[in-house]
Amino acid sequence: MDISLNLKDLLILVLLILTIMLVVYLIMLVSKGKDTLKKVDSILDDAGKISSIAAEKTEQIDGVIDSAADTVMGIVESVHQNSSMISKIASVGTGAKAIKSRGEKKRSRKEEASLARAKSRKERRK
Numbered sequence: 001m002d003i004s005l006n007l008k009d010l011l012i013l014v015l016l017i018l019t020i021m022l023v024v025y026l027i028m029l030v031s032k033g034k035d036t037l038k039k040v041d042s043i044l045d046d047a048g049k050i051s052s053i054a055a056e057k058t059e060q061i062d063g064v065i066d067s068a069a070d071t072v073m074g075i076v077e078s079v080h081q082n083s084s085m086i087s088k089i090a091s092v093g094t095g096a097k098a099i100k101s102r103g104e105k106k107r108s109r110k111e112e113a114s115l116a117r118a119k120s121r122k123e124r125r126k
Contacts, residue, residue: 005013
């Protein structure tokens with residue numbers, strides 16, 4: 001039994017083997033692509049859940065911020081209305097500080113006078 005192959009038949013056989021290998025490779029590639037798509041779908045589902053949770057929290061925080069802003073504005077208006085009382089309290093504090101500092105100055109003058117008398121007594125004894 002003799003088998004004779006010409007160059008054309010050999011080329012067709014090689015191309016047929018390469019085509020079969022390419023089909024097998026493409027089947028494996030599609031299989032891996034399917035697994036990858038499943039993972040991507042899972043990740044996108046998780047991202048959707050996280051986004052919905054973040055949206056809910058944002059709405060809750062928005063309400064809290066609005067109420068906090070209203071409270072701060074109420075405080076600012078109250079302080080603004082009572083600013084004359086605050087300035088009176090501040091001027092009373094300033095007056096008290098002035099009286100205290102004047103008393104300290106008097107004490108320091110008295111202390112200086114007594115120190116001068118003590119020095120003069122020491123000089124007389126010598």
